[in-house]
Amino acid sequence: MLEPAKRYTGYTAYEYLEPGVDLKEFRYAKQIGRVPPYAGLELSGVQRERTERLLREEIVISLHDHVQVFPEDMAQLREHIRTGREPTGYEGLARSGMTAVFDNGMDGTCCISSDAGWKYQDVLFDLGVRMADLAHQDFVVKAGSVADIRHAHETGRLAHVFALEAATMIENEVDRLDVLYGFGVRQIGIAYSEANTLGSGLKERGDGGLTYFGERAVTRMNKLGLAIDISHSGDRTALDVVEHSTKPVFITHCGSREVWPTSRMKPDALIKACAERGGVLGLEAAPHTTLSAAHPRHSIESVMDHFTHLVDIIGIDHIAFGPDTLFGDHVGLHNAFAGNLSIAQAHGTVDFEKVEYVDGLENPAECFYNIIGWLVSHGYSDDEIRKVVGGNTLRVLEEVWV
Structure with a gap:
């Protein structure tokens, strides 16, 4: 973990x-410091300097995170989220x-801000x-273009890109996508586990694929x-999206x-189909997701087992990181909202x-220091590291963000 960015003045959320x-x-x-620092990354002095240099000097992009802070007492979680x-x-x-x-704001993930489900007005309020x-x-700073990301890098800022895990809240009104874009959303999912008007989610027993409205x-x-x-x-819906989209798609x-x-x-x-059309996969690290037979106790080593496998399968030009982390008890959040998050269906x-944590x-705060440190310690070159921590994502965004 680095020292605080010089540009940061100590501001706390909603202090106005x-x-x-x-x-x-x-x-x-x-x-x-909510949990002990990772002890498994044993870097030499030279490796540590290289890790910190790459983290400071290169464009580093997380394809998927939740950068909100959650209550210390997870029993207050529903009450907290409902405040908006x-x-x-x-x-x-x-x-x-x-x-x-x-x-990815929580109103855009799993309907947990309201028992009534994905409310369009709730998402706009949250944004x-x-x-x-x-x-x-x-x-x-709010970012909506590649130029914004580059400017953030040049000026010591952090570019914040608004994203939604699914398009469920647009219902059957395609123009709502324009409104969300106008509010600053620059990345959106198709379905969050449950089926919607666009297509099927991964928890459904059957997958009907992308609907006609989904194609629109x-x-x-x-x-x-x-x-x-x-x-x-769902798998069929995802493949339909890859084939129907005229632009590369992200996982x-x-x-x-x-x-x-x-x-x-x-x-x-x-x-492979996603990569062949120019797409990129961001590696997940939310608790109990990217496990492996070699490392069934979830840690960075489990995640990197997926990384090394995918380097062999699709090549390093199509891999990034979307850790899917947050500030607080992520396992506690999963326990509180297991039904909404499709935990049982996803694990089978x-x-x-x-x-207790990954x-x-x-x-x-810690993800990319440890990711880059792991890559450094396992012999990856600066060029290879530059690609997977930001370059591959930036390449796709230059094609997708018109």
């Missing part, structure tokens, strides 16, 4: 509001070394209040310049089903040892 008057007070999880003001973890992000992060908070500081939506996404994510889509946070056989992972045939009958990839 009065606690207890304008917003409800919660005790939040630590952004730094999820705080950005500026302190942790200032130590991350990231140039850009695709941040609006997050943007209002970003506007009150000058380190984490994908065409509009291409025209707008919305990056498309198929991480939580922003996933791994290989051949390495860990659950529906949450994607089969190599689908991953595969046995695994539960962990050692080495626990939160957005």
Whole structure:
């Protein structure tokens, strides 16, 4: 983990509001030091200097994270989310070394802000209040173009890209994609595990593929310049998207089903099809997802087993990282919302040892230091590291973001 970015002034989320008057007070999880630092990365002095240099000097992009801070007491989680003001973890992000992060707000993930489901107006509210908070500081800045990401890198800032895990909230109104784009959304998923009007999710018993409306939506996404994510889509729906889209598609946070056989992972045939059309896969690290037979206790080593496998399958030019981390108890969040998150359906009958956190990839502040450190210690060149931590994503965005 790096020292705090010089541009960061110590701002905390919504500090322009009065606690207890304008917003409800919660005790939040630590952004730094909530769990012990990863002890498995034994770098020499030279390797440590190289790791820090790459993290400081290169464009580093997370394809998928949740950079909000969650309550220390997870029993307050539902109450907290319903307030609609999820705080950005500026302190942790200032130590991350990231140039850009695709941040998936929780109203756009699994319907947990409202028991009524994916409400379009809830998503717009969430986007609006997050943007209002970003506007009150000058380190984490809203980004909607490759030029914005490059400018953030040049000026010591962090580019924040708004993303949604699924397009469920557009229902059958394709013009809502234009509105979301206008609000700053630059990447969107097709379905979050459950089927919607666009196609099927990965938890469904059957997968009917991309619907006719889904085809219209994908065409509009291409025209707008919305990056498309198929991480939580069913296999047939995901392949239909890859084939129908005129632009490369992202699998922003996933791994290989051949390495860990659950529906949450994607089969190599689908991953290859995505790569052949120019797409990129971001490696996932949310608890109990990217496990492996060699490392069934989830840690950075489990994730990198997927990495080495995919380098052999699709080549290093089509791999990135979408760790899918957050500030707080991620396992606790999964336990609280197991039904919404399709945990049981995603894991099926595969046995695994539960962990309290993913050692080495626990939160957005530590991920890329440990990822780059692992790559350095395993003999990858600067050029190879440059590609997987940002270059591959940037290449696709230059084609997709028109």
